[in-house]
Amino acid sequence: MQNFNAIRISDSVQAALDHGQPVVALESTIITHGLPQPQNFEVAMEAEEIARENGATPATIGVYKGEPVVGLSEAEIQDMATDPEVLKASIRDLAYMKTAGRSAGTTIAATALLANRAGIDVFATGGLGGVHHGAAQTFDESADLVALSKISFILVSSGAKAILDIPATLERFETLSVPVIGYRTDTYPGFYVADSGFPVSHRVESPEEVARMLMVQRSLGIGTAINVGNPVPLEEQLDPDLLAKILDQAWADAEKDGIKGQQVTPYLLDYIRRGTGDESLRANVALYRNNIRLGAQIAQAVCTEEA
Numbered sequence: 001m002q003n004f005n006a007i008r009i010s011d012s013v014q015a016a017l018d019h020g021q022p023v024v025a026l027e028s029t030i031i032t033h034g035l036p037q038p039q040n041f042e043v044a045m046e047a048e049e050i051a052r053e054n055g056a057t058p059a060t061i062g063v064y065k066g067e068p069v070v071g072l073s074e075a076e077i078q079d080m081a082t083d084p085e086v087l088k089a090s091i092r093d094l095a096y097m098k099t100a101g102r103s104a105g106t107t108i109a110a111t112a113l114l115a116n117r118a119g120i121d122v123f124a125t126g127g128l129g130g131v132h133h134g135a136a137q138t139f140d141e142s143a144d145l146v147a148l149s150k151i152s153f154i155l156v157s158s159g160a161k162a163i164l165d166i167p168a169t170l171e172r173f174e175t176l177s178v179p180v181i182g183y184r185t186d187t188y189p190g191f192y193v194a195d196s197g198f199p200v201s202h203r204v205e206s207p208e209e210v211a212r213m214l215m216v217q218r219s220l221g222i223g224t225a226i227n228v229g230n231p232v233p234l235e236e237q238l239d240p241d242l243l244a245k246i247l248d249q250a251w252a253d254a255e256k257d258g259i260k261g262q263q264v265t266p267y268l269l270d271y272i273r274r275g276t277g278d279e280s281l282r283a284n285v286a287l288y289r290n291n292i293r294l295g296a297q298i299a300q301a302v303c304t305e306e307a
Helices: 011-018 029-034 038-055 073-080 091-102 110-118 145-149 166-175 207-219 239-255 261-275 278-306
Strands: 021-027 057-064 069-070 085-091 104-106 123-124 154-157 179-181 202-204 226-229
Touching: 011 057, 011 145, 011 166, 021 110, 021 278, 029 038, 029 057, 029 104, 029 261, 038 073, 038 278, 057 073, 057 091, 057 110, 069 091, 069 110, 073 110, 073 226, 091 145, 091 226, 110 123, 110 145, 123 278, 145 166, 145 278, 154 202, 154 207, 154 278, 166 239, 179 207, 179 261, 202 207, 207 278, 239 261
Parallel strands: 021 057, 021 123, 085 104, 123 154, 154 226, 179 202, 179 226
Antiparallel strands: 057 069, 057 104
């Protein structure tokens, strides 16, 4: 009987896992949907090199021609970066992608699931999904929230995406018992900016503290993720006042233009990109690089704790 649940793990990733060496998971929607060509492929390759330079084996995760892959090859990443038909897959979409033989960038939720199944404990990304504005009426919340409440791993991000309802997102994390930890900060990062204006419950100063938290959670049978907020470096952030002004205008224009449902996110992100003269793309890449560095360091600390 064919095994429809198989995940392909690259030789380099499997070898690192077998030898107890650090591995950091990387998502693929930044390649397929987050950045324009050819920057998407260039950043993907740079991300993997940053992981290696910081002592970890990179595992870029996605679905390639129906097959969930932990550790996409350079050729596969290139193909997905230039494929106009490539889709986006959350957990609910994985079975369809396999059945249909389609390629897809995996969201945080799907990447976390596949990384966890492969035995990877650390995942570095840019910004995560959360509660959308108006969710009280639309119930529009990201599946990332649910994934973090059910999968045991460490997520390093620069906060929820700027277009989301940040206080509502933080409330949902509290309800779902997902710890939100500030890395050398007392406030939750604001994605393009270092400070969202909202506090975090706890702060850590080192990768070792994060690694120990994961070990303690597992010893207590707590199966949630640890959500580490790593601010974009101050010298790389957008002007906070400019971002706030653009966001206010973006929401007003979205309502005027009748933008609803799944159209809202790409509309707002494109609005921010144009309003900042592509500075939002620069900040996005800068925070992503920074998160991979920290993710690799935490992966090393996890391996030390497990040794």
